[in-house]
Amino acid sequence: MSVTVVAHSVCLPEDAPEAPRIPSDGAWFDVREHLGRRGYRQLPLPAQLALAAVRRLSPPDGSTAESTAGDRLGLWLGSSTAASHCLADLDGRILSEGTESLPPTGAPYFSVNLVPSRAANDLGATGPSVTVTSTGTAVLDAIACARRALALGRVDEATVVAVEVPDGGQSRGRPTECGAIALQLRTGGAGGHVRTASAFVAGDPASAARLVRANLEPTASVPVLVVEPGGSSSDGPGPLAGALRLVDAVRDGDDLAVVVADPSGAATGVVVEHSPVSTHESDPVRSMTP
Amino acid sequence: MPLAKVSGIGAVCHAGSTVAEVWDGMTDAVVAPVEIGDAHMDGPVRLIHLVAGSTSERDRSFDGPGRSRAGRLAVRAAAEAVRDAGPGPRPGRTGLVVGSCMGNSGESERVREGAAEEAPELYGIAADVATELGLQGPVLNVANACAAGAYAVGHAADLIATGECDRVVVVGVEAYSRVALGCFNQMAALDPERCRPFAVDRAGTAFGEGAGALVLDRTDGAAAGAAGDVLLGGAGFSCDAGHATAPAADGVQARRAFSVALEEAGLAPEGIGLVVPHGTGTTLNDQVEAELLRDLWPEPADAPPVYSAKALIGHTGGGAGALAAVMAVLCLREGKVPANCDVGELMPQMTGYLHDVPSPVAGAAVVNAYAFGGNNATLVFQGVP
Secondary structure (H helix, E strand, O other), X not given: OOEEEEEEXXXXXXXXXXXXXOOOOOOOOOHHHHHOOOOOOOOOHHHHHHHHHHHOOEOOOOOOXXXXXXXXXXXXXXXXXXXXXXXXXXXXXXXXXXXXXXXXOOHHHHOOOHHXXXXXXXXXXXXXXXXXXXXXXXXXXXXXXXXXXXXXXXXXXXXXXXXXXXXXXXOOOOOOOOXXXXXXXXXXXXXXXXXXXXXXXXXXXXXXXXHHHHHHOOOOOOOXXXXXXXXXXXXXXXXXXXXXXXXXXHHHOOOEEEEXXXXXXEEEEEEEEOOOOOOOOOOOEEEOOO | OOOEEEEEEEEEEOOEOOHHHHHHHHHXXXXXXXXXXXXXXXXXXXXXEOOOOOOOOOOOOOOOOOOOHHHHHHHHHHHHHHHHHOOOOOHHHEEEEEEOOOOOHHHHHHHHOOOOOOOOOOOOHHHHHHHHHOOOOOEEEEOOHHHHHHHHHHHHHHXXXXXXXXXXXXXXXXXXOHHHHHHHHHOOOEOOOOOOOOEOOOOOEOEEOEEEEEEEEOOOHHHOOOOOOEEEEEEEEEEOOOOOOOOOOOOHHHHHXXXXXXXXXXXXXXXXXXXXXXXXXXXXXXXXXXXXHHHHOOOHHHOOOEOOOHHHHOEOXXXXXXXXXXXXXXXXXXXXXXXXXXXXXXXXXXXXXXXXXOEEOOOEEEEEEEEHHHEEEEEEEEEOO
């Protein structure tokens, strides 16, 4: 069954230069500007970013999206770093000031699934709320998980929120990104059709990426962007940058495949195709790894 | 049609270091939580149900592959499940879903306190297991807190249903984490005695550590279900979309997850022969779940036996749903459920539902798993007579 992107949004600095478009820290994010003056300042950064992205969701053509009954609406978070971010902060407080210093609003966020659940609360989404945290590939894994749920009829609509944040030094050479992207997916209809694939080849991200590309089976002319965060440079683009390219493609009506291959050997790819015939160049493979 | 066949199970927890030991532990019902040794955890309640044979939350009594305590637990349980399942499809058709909320948090905590120089990635457990087992299909981690193991089972079923995998290994795992224990202390959600689900004077939960693993295989329609097989019949998921930590008092979404799972399995409540509840020992969770069960079976004489896993092994967080599933499968294989651990006087709503003697299992086994964020999951396992 075809799964389509019906709306998208980004929560990133609006005045960022073209490259890099993903900041490495949250200094740009003003919670009051993005979410309002009351009720959000105590939430951890990943929850703030996720909420801001979800609230900006809008269809590519600017139309008003149809509403889906809450029980048929699911929410998937993809983040390799949100949990590390929250845990590092909470553990730092325990070590320096003891457990009694843990903030009542922030302490429950040791449980990273509160990030999508808080967004589900905003949306009235009472379908599955799923938190995907795979190392490196979580952002695209969340899209893949949501696509499966739609294809199997578990939900009628899926909101996917991709959030990456500074992770307290646990990234082990992977690039640091800070921002959020949201996609709204449904079955059928017009728009960018989504397919996904994943593979694992222990310690060999390049081979895993090749497997994923083969399994994705993109139309020959569809460009394939391979993101290997931390492959040979810690400053290279990361998974959020890859997801942003997918959003750009949806917005512009372009076809694109993005494969994120983590140094562990896990790789996941997402292809967005608008029509069977692509308008792109014949040599589609480009790599974002220097 | 069933979602998958449960071809293999593996477990390591407070009740035992293998599935056979866990069954013996369920039968013996001996519970002995200990104080953690972490000097940096200053909360008043410091109990943990360590894995069998372990003497502290950071010892190396169970060695093996894996870059962390949680990783070693996960590899151990997964390897046992794969041995139990026997030969499977080629590596590219075999996936892995790990359910863990705290991941390798314990190792990161040691780095922060200066006891170690480097920690593996927080969710590097999945790579450890996939590497050890030589898997090449999709590999991912879901972190739906205390329901992560059950969400992992559900997502594994989706990987099979979409045709991406013929076999998926599922592991739910959690090891000691100072942050988790500290936050539960801060929320006054811990019982200083032990984990006493559905006890009238329960005072919160008590953590445990462990890993539960299942191997799910694609079924071939009518060919599925040889005598003695256990099948995953249904899985239901929902979100309260309400309070951050407390379950919705009306339990509407928990009931819906239950109904969805039963409907998928083609079952009515009369077809249920065992319930392994979430039952944490926290006041509101047990209240809401007890009312759910009472609504389905108003009279205890008509109800299936309810087996309280956490009373035996503690609350294993992301491992809980998977370990409960392993115990449910074990009960279906054995055709009986052991007596519950004694937790003292039961809350009135549950008196008569938790048996203190072994009982036959006549019907499907249902596993509930709930989590912070109002995440609800129900799994249905069916034995083939």
